[in-house]
Amino acid sequence: MTTPTTTTAQAPVPAPRTPAPANALTGKRRVAFASFVDENYLPGFLALLRSLALSNPGVCEDFIVLHDGLRPASVAQIRALHPRIDFRRVDAEHYDSYAKGDQDNYLVRKAYFILDVFRVRDYDTVITLDTDMVVLGDLGELLQLRDGLAAVPQFFYGQHKLNSGLLVIQREYLSDEFCAKIDEVGRAGTYELDKHDQGILNAVLDGDFVQLDARYNFVKRRLSGDLPVPDTTAILHFTGRHKPWQGGEAGYGQAEDRWREFELPDAEFHAAYLALPGTKHHDLLVHYGTPHVRRTADPESARRVAAAHIAAGEYQEAADLLGAVRIPVDDAWPHEVLGHALMSVSRYEEARAQLLLATAAPNRAATSFARLAQIAWIHGDDATAAAYAIEGLGVDPTHRANRLMYKRTKDVSTPVEGPAAEQLAHVAFYMDRQGNAGDKLLPESVRLAFGQDTGPARWHSIHAHRLFDEAALERVNARRGLVIGGGGLFIPDTAPNGNSGWQWNVPDELLERIDVPVMVYAVGFNAFDGQAYGHGRDRFLSSLRKLVERASFFGLRNHGSIEKVRELLPPSLHDKVRFQPCPTTVTRQLVRGWTDPAQRENTVLINAAYDRSGLRFGHDYKHFLAEMATAVKELGKRAEVKCVAHSLDDERIAFDLRREHGISLPVIPMYDFGCDEIRSTYARTKLVIGMRGHAGMIPFGCGTPIISLISHPKMAYFLSDIDRPEWGISVHDRHLGARLVERAAGLLDDHAATVADVHGRQQELWKVTEANAADLRVIQGGALI
CATH class of the missing domain: 1.25.40.10 (Tetratricopeptide repeat domain)
Incomplete structure (x- = not known):
């Protein structure tokens, strides 16, 4: 164990903040559809749900159903057609104070209830659809909208007024302030009374809305005379009194035939979707x-x-x-x-x-x-x-x-190991050649935290993904102790197994029979925003609890992971979970003879990750790429910008920037590098802009300024731990390019001070590592390896 140079007490660290919800940390937009539904319009809504699925089979966002009371059978029918329904009862009495053209008409009264959508506060984008619509085409463009309130202008009234059948509403309109404007106009009656909710919105907006192409709200009146529905139509809207499920209206036969395509029994609908x-x-x-x-x-x-x-x-x-x-x-x-x-x-x-x-x-x-x-x-x-x-x-x-x-x-060679009694066993993810560069560096970094000899004389390697069987148990119990980590081992879909539910493939009964000290070191809870353990959750919870009970030391690499893991444990085990930073973040302290570069290359290295792209980017990849193109062009005026690829897939940003924006980036194939070359590359550059966790932690540990492109909560966790949240920008940020350039310029303009700040932040993590080292030395009986 590295001998502490300052203190053996647990060093004070900034008080951890309880982690916010994952989407708040990543900035990932929450998107929902919404409709007001009652029993009279239920047949239309069911057809709408079927049409949405059949026309956009790759799209499934939450669907808010506003209602003023639905029968249980109707609720069941709706749930059967969509897996992410969210029923919300409207405050019907709220709208009784509005001035109306016909106060006694129940349909007129209900026409205002869709305005309750502006009281939604838990989504960033809400797309409203009238229940007399069917979706015929791709809605991808609507899902990518990020600004303003968008709608199609009215067919008969020119460009100044919108048709409220389809609205794409961004968060700035889902506010108390905008609701107050709606209430003021509604109660005063200063709008076209016969246009109901649409009249109020037009009075409030006064033409200030993002205009969409008519194909996104193609009203049937455009088809008078039984005209065919244009192939370009994305949403067909059956405006007017006569609805297709009520018998329809003469002169619109071809349009109503399109609606009837979605009047299907469940069995036929399921088969149609699968086909x-x-x-x-x-x-x-x-x-x-x-x-x-x-x-x-x-x-x-x-x-x-x-x-x-x-x-x-x-x-x-x-x-x-x-x-x-x-x-x-x-x-x-x-x-x-x-x-x-x-x-x-x-x-x-x-x-x-x-x-x-x-x-x-x-x-x-x-x-x-x-x-x-x-x-x-x-x-x-x-x-x-x-x-x-x-x-x-x-x-x-x-x-x-x-x-x-x-x-x-092939030709697997068994390294010559030292005496078992002088070794520690080490469970880790040992990366193959051309594997993820961060995972390649991790095992050596963990071992450096225990001493300078990282080879087989002092360490017995156990690949986390291999079955931990009786023979492995015997080998571990012959050693001085067992180290597990580091890295984000708590994740359900990397090397899945039914023995533990996380990356170490260890059955409970063998874990319980380990009789040497167990030290969990700098492990992370690595689940993405939107990722769950499914039916394997119970298996994971049982394995996790047994591991914490058995461990003599249980250190997680960020406070976000600590909070997540404590939530899964009984209170009696909470205090066993402590903070141990990833050793890559203190590389300068661990590597013997480390010297900071006398002069750095005038380069900025960019890393982007593409595993689980849907969880990382949602509907915003096109936006992300365009914003990165802007940033690369501007940063290229200050330094040479290069792509640093931790894995082969990371090269995609270079391909996509060239194809979509004509920008060429040199690629550094870090997946081919050894540990020394990884550290040297990051130590020599001026700034690293990275999306992978170790594209931030490794350069930080080498003393290099970083900006994190946040698409995973762990990035925000690390920046919170070092009290520098401003060094992170969400990949979903509306102004990502401009903000990235601004923050990069600030770090580069006063580079010496920024490097000094990195060193200072690192020193705080080193104090924690040294204090933990003292405890680990006690666990091992005071011996060093």
């Missing part, structure tokens, strides 16, 4: 596909739904659904998906059987062999893993997973 080509949203596919599979027992439908579960980390759900269906022996793809699900919940023998069946089909064989190789490797059988990988490469020589497994297992 659509292209990408489907997980929530919709599961919501419609599950009853369809139960009704039909169709193995292909079951495969698709199970694959959606797997993509979301819902492995047990996938195994349960597909395992209940009879799969023909020669139907390879469902066998492969079921094998994937079964291995992800550690039902390895059953998984092998399914995957072996799948290898018979040439188009599924390579992937199936790769999974068989992975199962063998998990069990410590490198020879069998290599043999399966070779078979997979024989089917497809370009198959990346088989190639990586073959390289991992």
